[in-house]
Amino acid sequence: GESVGLHLPTLSVQEGDNSIINCAYSNSASDYFIWYKQESGKGPQFIIDIRSNMDKRQGQRVTVLLNKTVKHLSLQIAATQPGDSAVYFCAERFYNQGGKLIFGQGTELSVKP
Amino acid sequence: EPEVTQTPSHQVTQMGQEVILRCVPISNHLYFYWYRQILGQKVEFLVSFYNNEISEKSEIFDDQFSVERPDGSNFTLKIRSTKLEDSAMYFCASSERQIYEQYFGPGTRLTVT
Numbered sequence: 001g002e003s004v005g006l007h008l009p010t011l012s013v014q015e016g017d018n019s020i021i022n023c024a025y026s027n028s029a030s031d032y033f034i035w036y037k038q039e040s041g042k043g044p045q046f047i048i049d050i051r052s053n054m055d056k057r058q059g060q061r062v063t064v065l066l067n068k069t070v071k072h073l074s075l076q077i078a079a080t081q082p083g084d085s086a087v088y089f090c091a092e093r094f095y096n097q098g099g100k101l102i103f104g105q106g107t108e109l110s111v112k113p
Numbered sequence: 114e115p116e117v118t119q120t121p122s123h124q125v126t127q128m129g130q131e132v133i134l135r136c137v138p139i140s141n142h143l144y145f146y147w148y149r150q151i152l153g154q155k156v157e158f159l160v161s162f163y164n165n166e167i168s169e170k171s172e173i174f175d176d177q178f179s180v181e182r183p184d185g186s187n188f189t190l191k192i193r194s195t196k197l198e199d200s201a202m203y204f205c206a207s208s209e210r211q212i213y214e215q216y217f218g219p220g221t222r223l224t225v226t
Binding site for chain 1: 144146148154155156157158161163168169171204206208211212214215216217218219
């Protein structure tokens with residue numbers, strides 16, 4: 001079925017620490033995942049994506065890991081900064097259904113100075 | 114950097130009234146989407162639109178909802194007879210191609226009283 005969910009609703013980290021945000025999905029046929037960041041009062045902002053033929057993808061200070069065996073993906077943020085405070089959503093895109101995104105529940109990341 | 118814009122930023126309406134939410138997608142984008150987010154919840158897909166046709170719609174997108182691209186720049190979402198449960202943040206998104214990143218607008222907060 002179409003179900004993408006997050007393990008933890010809130011995460012609090014110290015500035016400079018690394019953050020790990022987790023996401024589980026249920027559709028084993030899923031082949032494309034995206035992480036979005038949503039700051040208060042704004043729309044979701046693309047962070048990084050990964051296809052199912054990859055296990056890992058790195059961006060600037062962010063890394064996404066995909067474990068297809070247990071249908072789990074994670075977003076790692078290195079050296080977390082106050083500007084990283086936001087809600088983070090994983091999403092799954094369905095190419096054969098008009099490109100729609102199915103979002104997970106969201107994790108609120110709070111960075112303490 | 115080009116961005117998706119939405120108007121109004123906040124719309125208050127009475128139950129049973131019609132509302133039109135407006136979006137201006139990024140100019141060279143061909144795929145358009147509406148999502149909504151009830152306060153504190155995840156972002157939910159409503160509809161995708163391409164080549165002046167709906168490509169995909171969710172169960173939320175019933176007969177009370179319609180979308181239109183009335184000219185070369187605007188993309189609108191109409192709710193014919195609003196209900197209290199339609200109160201949410203509505204996000205427009207666009208992408209150059211279906212497989213490309215979706216860019217989200219800042220959203221319109223709809224409050225139905």
